[in-house]
Amino acid sequence: MGYNRGMFIDSHCHINFPELAARMPEVLAQMAHNKVTHALCVSVDLPDFPQVLALAHQYPHIYASVGVHPDYEDTPEPSVEQLVELANDPKIIAIGETGLDYFRLQGDLEWQRERFRTHIRASRQCRKPLIIHTRSASEDTLRIMREEGAGTDAGGVAGVMHCFTESLEVARAAIEMGFYISFSGIVTFKSAKELQAVALELPLERILIETDAPYLAPVPYRGKMNEPGFVAHVGEYIAKLKGVPVEQVAQQTTANFFQLFQLQP
Ligand SMILES: [Zn+2]
Ligand SMILES: [Zn+2]
16 A cells, blocks of 8 residues: 555654654654654653653654643642643643543542643643543533633634544534544544544544554554554545545645644645
C-alpha cells in the first residue's frame, strides 16, 4: 500500500512509552514511508514530561503536550500555574491529555473532576488547546467544559475530543463549543458500526485522525503494537467510509491540525 497521494498527521500518540521509544528509528522510518509528516506526543503524567519534551526538542516534526491523564491516580497532582509554566515552550502545543474516565476507574472520582478543571483553567490562561479524553463520562465531561468556559464561545480555547467513541449528540455538542473530533483505529474495527455512523455524519472540517499508539492499532494491524505511521490507515478508512478521495481526507485533517494548534504548515 502506498500513500504518495496524501500526507497525514498523527494528532495523538505516546511514542515516549518504552515499547516505542526503544524502536524510535523504525517508528520514524514507518512515518516517513506512510507520508505521516508530524505527530503529537501526548503527556500522561508529570514524571514522564521531561522525556516527552525531549522528543519534541530532538525532532522538528514531533510536537508535545503537557498534562496528567485521568486514569493516573497515584501521581503528582498538577496546579494551574505548573501546567502554564511547563506549557511555555514553542513545541508544547496543547494541554492534556485530560478529562474523565468512569470506565477504568470507579468510586469517588471527585479528584478526576478537579484535575480536569485545573487543565481547563490552565488552557484558558496559556491559550493552548485542550486534548480531552472521555470514557463513560460524556455528561460530566460536557458539563465541566461548560462550567469552566472551555471552547471558543466561552472566551476559552478549543481543543480535541481524542479517541472519540461517544454518540453523534456528544460530538455535535463538542463541535458547537469549537472542538474537533479525533478518530483512532477503533473506527476501522468491524464491530464499530455506531462509531462509523458518527464519522460518516460529521463534516471533514471538524475531524482529526490519530493512533493513540502504542494502543489500538487500526485494521490491518489490529492487536499488534500501534505506531504513528499507521494513522494513514485511519485516514484511508475514513475516506472510504465517506466516499471521498484519500487525498482530500489527508489534506483536510492536516489543515485542521494546523488550524487548531495555531501552527504554520
Ligand atoms: Zn486517552
Ligand atoms: Zn492517549
